[in-house]
Amino acid sequence: xxxxxxxxxxxxxxxxxxxxxxxxxxxxxxxxxxxxxxxxxxxxxxxxxxxxxxxxxxxxxxxxxxxxxxxxxxxxxxxxxxxxxxxxxxxxxxxxxxxxxxxxxxxxxxxxxxxxxxxxxxxxxxxxxxxxxxxxxxxxxxxxxxxxxxxxxxxxxxxxxxxxxxxxxxxxxxxxxxxxxxxxxxxxxxxxxxxxxxxxxxxxxxxxxxxxxxxxxxxxxxxxxxxxxxxxxxxxxxxxxxxxxxxxxxxxxxxxxxxxxxxxxxxxxxxxxxxxxxxxxxxxxxxxxxxxxxxxxxxxxxxxxxxxxxxxxxxxxxxxxxxxxxxxxx
Amino acid sequence: xxxxxxxxxxxxxxxxxxxxxxxxxxxxxxxxxxxxxxxxxxxxxxxxxxxxxxxxxxxxxxxxxxxxxxxxxxxxxxxxxxxxxxxxxxxxxxxxxxxxxxxxxxxxxxxxxxxxxxxxxxxxxxxxxxxxxxxxxxxxxxxxxxxxxxxxxxxxxxxxxxxxxxxxxxxxxxxxxxxxxxxxxxxxxxxxxxxxxxxxxxxxxxxxxxxxxxxxxxxxxxxxxxxxxxxxxxxxxxxxxxxxxxxxxxxxxxxxxxxxxxxxxxxxxxxxxxxxxxxxxxxxxxxxxxxxxxxxxxxxxxxxxxxxxxxxxxxxxxxxxxxxxxxxx
Numbered sequence: 001x002x003x004x005x006x007x008x009x010x011x012x013x014x015x016x017x018x019x020x021x022x023x024x025x026x027x028x029x030x031x032x033x034x035x036x037x038x039x040x041x042x043x044x045x046x047x048x049x050x051x052x053x054x055x056x057x058x059x060x061x062x063x064x065x066x067x068x069x070x071x072x073x074x075x076x077x078x079x080x081x082x083x084x085x086x087x088x089x090x091x092x093x094x095x096x097x098x099x100x101x102x103x104x105x106x107x108x109x110x111x112x113x114x115x116x117x118x119x120x121x122x123x124x125x126x127x128x129x130x131x132x133x134x135x136x137x138x139x140x141x142x143x144x145x146x147x148x149x150x151x152x153x154x155x156x157x158x159x160x161x162x163x164x165x166x167x168x169x170x171x172x173x174x175x176x177x178x179x180x181x182x183x184x185x186x187x188x189x190x191x192x193x194x195x196x197x198x199x200x201x202x203x204x205x206x207x208x209x210x211x212x213x214x215x216x217x218x219x220x221x222x223x224x225x226x227x228x229x230x231x232x233x234x235x236x237x238x239x240x241x242x243x244x245x246x247x248x249x250x251x252x253x254x255x256x257x258x259x260x261x262x263x264x265x266x267x268x269x270x271x272x273x274x275x276x277x278x279x280x281x282x283x284x285x286x287x288x289x290x291x292x293x294x295x296x297x298x299x300x301x302x303x304x305x306x307x308x309x310x311x312x313x314x315x316x317x318x319x320x321x322x323x324x325x326x327x328x329x330x
Numbered sequence: 331x332x333x334x335x336x337x338x339x340x341x342x343x344x345x346x347x348x349x350x351x352x353x354x355x356x357x358x359x360x361x362x363x364x365x366x367x368x369x370x371x372x373x374x375x376x377x378x379x380x381x382x383x384x385x386x387x388x389x390x391x392x393x394x395x396x397x398x399x400x401x402x403x404x405x406x407x408x409x410x411x412x413x414x415x416x417x418x419x420x421x422x423x424x425x426x427x428x429x430x431x432x433x434x435x436x437x438x439x440x441x442x443x444x445x446x447x448x449x450x451x452x453x454x455x456x457x458x459x460x461x462x463x464x465x466x467x468x469x470x471x472x473x474x475x476x477x478x479x480x481x482x483x484x485x486x487x488x489x490x491x492x493x494x495x496x497x498x499x500x501x502x503x504x505x506x507x508x509x510x511x512x513x514x515x516x517x518x519x520x521x522x523x524x525x526x527x528x529x530x531x532x533x534x535x536x537x538x539x540x541x542x543x544x545x546x547x548x549x550x551x552x553x554x555x556x557x558x559x560x561x562x563x564x565x566x567x568x569x570x571x572x573x574x575x576x577x578x579x580x581x582x583x584x585x586x587x588x589x590x591x592x593x594x595x596x597x598x599x600x601x602x603x604x605x606x607x608x609x610x611x612x613x614x615x616x617x618x619x620x621x622x623x624x625x626x627x628x629x630x631x632x633x634x635x636x637x638x639x640x641x642x643x644x645x646x647x648x649x650x651x652x653x654x655x656x657x658x659x
Contacts, residue, residue: 039519039520040518138607156609184381184545185381185545185586189588189589189603190607193605211518211519213519214591218598238596241594241596253593255519255520255523256548257522257523257526258548258592260552261552262552262571265527266523266552268527269520269523272488272490
């Protein structure tokens with residue numbers, strides 16, 4: 001349904017060119033949940049904002065790549081064409097429900113806005129649809145809630161409003177950017193449950209961005225791991241957790257406190273992610289890589305190769321064949 | 331009865347809500363912390379968990395009297411600090427320190443690492459004037475910062491490094507008790523594990539007693555000896571970590587544990603989630619009975635809504651509120 005090829009987004013700042021997304025490719029099928037994980041600054045949000053051309057420009061600029069959705073290249077189509085898709089066929093849930101709703105508009109006006117723009121509904125029809133949408137996400141007393149302002153709602157409720165808003169036009173693709181990061185675990189569980197249920201019911205494709213590996217394990221069909229603006233590994237969820245093949249994925253998985261006994265020393269990734277304003281030569285993870293093998297790390301740019309079926313990993317020759325978990329290589 | 335290292339008895343912190351600007355009057359009270367008792371032995375790490383707004387941070391700050399508690403008693407190392415006058419309290423402060431959540435907000439942007447770390451040393455006369463620089467360097471090494479960064483400003487550091495500075499500042503006065511308020515929540519996973527390791531090392535080296543406030547139950551399980559679960563200003567369950575995670579009794583604790591996402595797709599598929607409905611009630615007008623009753627999946631009788639449950643020791647060292655929902659199976 002969505003096919004992204006070699007997407008590059010750079011930010012041109014006073015301090016140099018910041019290569020936030022450095023040539024990533026991926027695809028999403030109808031009804032599939034693609035999870036994107038990575039640390040802050042790994043380019044996971046920027047890559048998705050680029051798809052809908054929501055990057056502030058200047059300083060940001062999409063320097064290259066294509067993103068084909070339903071036969072339209074999102075990155076190069078006209079604004080008018082994009083308007084028809086954005087908010088209608090592709091919609092987005094943003095990270096922070098506290099800041100992403102307009103405090104001057106009632107919940108109802110905000111939810112109904114896309115209906116007036118895209119579907120040209122009458123006020124009456126729109127209210128009916130908005131009420132249903134709120135009920136669907138589990139907000140009680142929906143008709144009265146439409147008249148509330150965002151500050152009258154709790155964080156969990158606001159996030160539900162964001163979801164209702166994103167789903168009201170029945171999009172084919174939903175991009176959820178850390179939709180539960182700002183929420184408590186119990187509310188997070190509610191929201192994840194809700195997204196899963198709605199996704200199944202409407203067979204929506206979902207791109208789910210998070211830094212929480214636990215959340216990914218629960219919701220995604222396929223996972224893409226990003227590091228320093230690049231994809232280092234992508235695989236079906238179960239496969240990724242069973243056979244993490246890139247040293248970064250392995251390190252990320254094994255640093256989770258949940259997998260350690262009390263008092264046992266946590267595995268860490270030493271150092272910091274690389275400075276993206278400098279061109280990265282060779283493997284971006286080389287400096288922090290615990291399995292570093294000096295052969296080619298510093299010079300050759302690793303390419304994604306298919307290690308197992310549907311399991312792609314950045315081909316850092318030296319490292320991926322190292323781990324005992326890879327002995328059963330197909 | 332011998333006294334524990336830290337004893338908190340029935341502490342309450344209420345915030346008045348006032349209306350009117352000049353002839354203001356109190357129209358309501360937010361009961362942020364409403365009758366909490368705790369004891370801690372030396373060298374112990376107690377986890378304090380709960381959702382946002384449950385009063386865990388307020389409790390932490392009230393214990394250190396960074397927020398004045400409304401009532402209740404706090405004994406620290408045999409001395410009552412709840413009724414101490416400010417002057418006497420200041421003398422005691424070096425013994426209990428705090429690490430804050432957000433290292434971007436808790437460090438003064440106009441003070442270098444040296445300024446930040448030397449200020450408490452000089453104020454409390456921990457070391458002689460000519461030894462200050464050495465001591466600052468020793469602190470930096472202790473938390474894993476290279477001493478060559480001594481004259482840098484906070485903005486030159488990453489989040490993890492800043493949190494190391496904040497930890498060094500808390501340790502500068504050689505405290506016996508540290509209250510850490512979500513010290514790793516603002517950090518990325520890979521950095522989070524570095525800081526957790528550091529806290530563990532320091533705890534072992536310095537025999538620190540610690541209250542670790544967090545909403546991340548995975549981190550708490552890993553780090554803490556005992557865990558207290560808070561809901562709407564009250565502790566509803568308290569037990570050793572092993573016991574609490576293996577054998578939770580309160581329906582809220584159960585729901586909380588079942589909501590932790592596990593980094594394991596197999597386990598995620600199999601397990602049963604308890605999805606709570608609704609949000610916690612407002613602490614302004616808490617329900618008269620069990621504060622969890624409106625969301626409780628096991629609510630059994632009308633009694634839940636009228637009778638205020640009390641914390642009882644149901645098994646040795648396992649405390650839980652005495653509501654009928656909490657009977658061990």
